[in-house]
Amino acid sequence: xxxxxxxxxxxxxxxxVMPGGIDPHTHLAMEFMGTETIDDFxxxxxxxxxxxxxxxIDFVIPVNGNLTAGFEAYVEKAKISAMDYGFHxxxxxxxxxxxxxxxxxxxxxGINSFKFFMAYKGSLMINDDLLLEGFKKCKSxxxxxxxxxxxxxxxxxxxxxxxxxxxxxxxxxALSRPPQLEGEATGRAIRLAGFVNTPLYVVxxxxxxxxxxxxxxxxxxxxxxxxxxxxxxxxxxxxLWDSDFQTAAKFVxxxxxxxxxxxxxxxxxxxxxxxxLVGTDHCTFNSTQKSLGIDDFRKIPNGVNGLEERxxxxxxxxxxxxxxxxxxxxxxxxxxxxxxxxxxxxxxAILVGSDADIIILNPNSSFEICSKSHHSRSDTxxxxxxxxxxxxxxxxxxxxxxxxxxxxxxxxxRGKYVKMRPFNYLFDGIEKADAEYLSSLRAPVIRRTMxxxx
Ligand SMILES: NC(=O)NCCC(=O)O
Ligand SMILES: [Zn+2]
Numbered sequence: 148x149x150x151x152x153x154x155x156x157x158x159x160x161x162x163x164v165m166p167g168g169i170d171p172h173t174h175l176a177m178e179f180m181g182t183e184t185i186d187d188f189x190x191x192x193x194x195x196x197x198x199x200x201x202x203x204i205d206f207v208i209p210v211n212g213n214l215t216a217g218f219e220a221y222v223e224k225a226k227i228s229a230m231d232y233g234f235h236x237x238x239x240x241x242x243x244x245x246x247x248x249x250x251x252x253x254x255x256x257g258i259n260s261f262k263f264f265m266a267y268k269g270s271l272m273i274n275d276d277l278l279l280e281g282f283k284k285c286k287s288x289x290x291x292x293x294x295x296x297x298x299x300x301x302x303x304x305x306x307x308x309x310x311x312x313x314x315x316x317x318x319x320x321a322l323s324r325p326p327q328l329e330g331e332a333t334g335r336a337i338r339l340a341g342f343v344n345t346p347l348y349v350v351x352x353x354x355x356x357x358x359x360x361x362x363x364x365x366x367x368x369x370x371x372x373x374x375x376x377x378x379x380x381x382x383x384x385x386x387l388w389d390s391d392f393q394t395a396a397k398f399v400x401x402x403x404x405x406x407x408x409x410x411x412x413x414x415x416x417x418x419x420x421x422x423x424l425v426g427t428d429h430c431t432f433n434s435t436q437k438s439l440g441i442d443d444f445r446k447i448p449n450g451v452n453g454l455e456e457r458x459x460x461x462x463x464x465x466x467x468x469x470x471x472x473x474x475x476x477x478x479x480x481x482x483x484x485x486x487x488x489x490x491x492x493x494x495x496a497i498l499v500g501s502d503a504d505i506i507i508l509n510p511n512s513s514f515e516i517c518s519k520s521h522h523s524r525s526d527t528x529x530x531x532x533x534x535x536x537x538x539x540x541x542x543x544x545x546x547x548x549x550x551x552x553x554x555x556x557x558x559x560x561r562g563k564y565v566k567m568r569p570f571n572y573l574f575d576g577i578e579k580a581d582a583e584y585l586s587s588l589r590a591p592v593i594r595r596t597m598x599x600x601x
Contacts, residue, residue, distance in 0.1 A: 167201025228562030257566025330356025427453030
């Protein structure tokens with residue numbers, strides 16, 4: 148039986164055969180906050196395959212702002228890949244070399260999206276000036292602009308405020324960067340992208356404040372994509388107040404996991420089309436690394452796991468509860484990502500000519516999440532002990548069975564780099580809108596020159 152738009156099939160046993168998941172947002176082998184993520188391109192991908200994800204798109208971080216050096220470093224890191232992957236690239240400074248290198252990345256290296264961090268003052272953060280330059284360049288190249296939207300200056304101020312109050316623990320992380328700072332930056336990025344008339348992708352939408360900015364823009368016809376991540380959908384921030392440092396610190400990520408209520412609102416936004424696809428922002432650190440911030444929450448490396456859990460948790464939270472259909476599930480975890488990053492139907496579909504990335508999900512089987520048995524190298528899991536319905540029983544990546552009977556057969560080096568073309572569907576109509584804007588401008592005023600006698 149075929150269900151929905153041709154991507155989901157139920158076999159005689161009631162199991163679903165569907166395209167493998169694609170995670171639009173991961174950070175493997177990333178040097179960040181004085182350390183490096185514990186999952187590299189093999190261990191992170193092992194986790195992904197065990198959880199039904201067969202491709203991910205990771206963020207290349209330039210080396211001292213240099214894009215080519217960053218790209219080369221990530222090519223090395225990714226040599227151990229067990230599954231297919233693509234790259235986005237962060238832009239952390241602006242000059243002629245960066246502008247030229249963006250062209251090289253798009254035209255020669257298969258990168259079609261660039262991320263701008265509006266937070267992490269003193270390291271990755273950029274200002275509005277750079278945001279505008281970057282957005283203009285993205286538009287000219289047909290590359291998608293992405294933003295980490297938090298007001299970094301205000302976060303810095305919020306952190307100082309907490310330290311002055313003597314709040315040094317993980318709860319200070321949430322208190323120092325409240326939802327309004329995410330809403331402000333999201334709205335600002337959206338308005339600047341609207342001003343430039345280029346599509347925008349907002350990564351990890353964590354709050355009602357940010358989601359409402361995306362909703363408003365989309366309602367007005369602006370091309371904005373909103374990506375919630377699993378942690379934002381299913382967790383809440385009460386854990387940050389836990390009296391045990393490690394228990395609380397493992398949940399520190401940015402923007403922070405929000406107060407109860409935000410997750411439910413993000414789920415609703417996903418089901419009614421305000422938000423489009425689900426990522427993980429998988430960025431893992433073990434307990435020793437999280438302890439870097441034992442005396443000061445500002446030093447806790449930011450990030451949580453999700454690559455192995457995304458498909459299960461979205462299924463259990465959204466499909467089992469009746470908030471979305473099976474077809475919606477496939478769209479939000481796979482197909483929409485493939486369309487946005489211009490790799491459909493090679494990825495995100497089961498069609499003749501597509502890569503054979505396929506999973507079998509048994510809706511009647513159960514999963515239980517446990518850091519002792521997960522495939523990430525981290526010694527903790529933010530979803531520890533969660534149980535639910537719907538289990539990925541088989542993962543096939545590139546035509547090879549890599550997960551079956553709870554056994555992983557991931558082989559380092561087998562994953563391929565997937566080049567992504569510019570000018571995705573979001574760019575349709577942009578040129579026409581620009582032309583209309585230009586013709587709508589009123590005729591320039593001709594002023595007579597006045598000659599005043601000396
Ligand atoms: N999200 C997070 O806390 N860590 C990964 C880096 C980022 O995307 O901000
Ligand atoms: Zn981010």
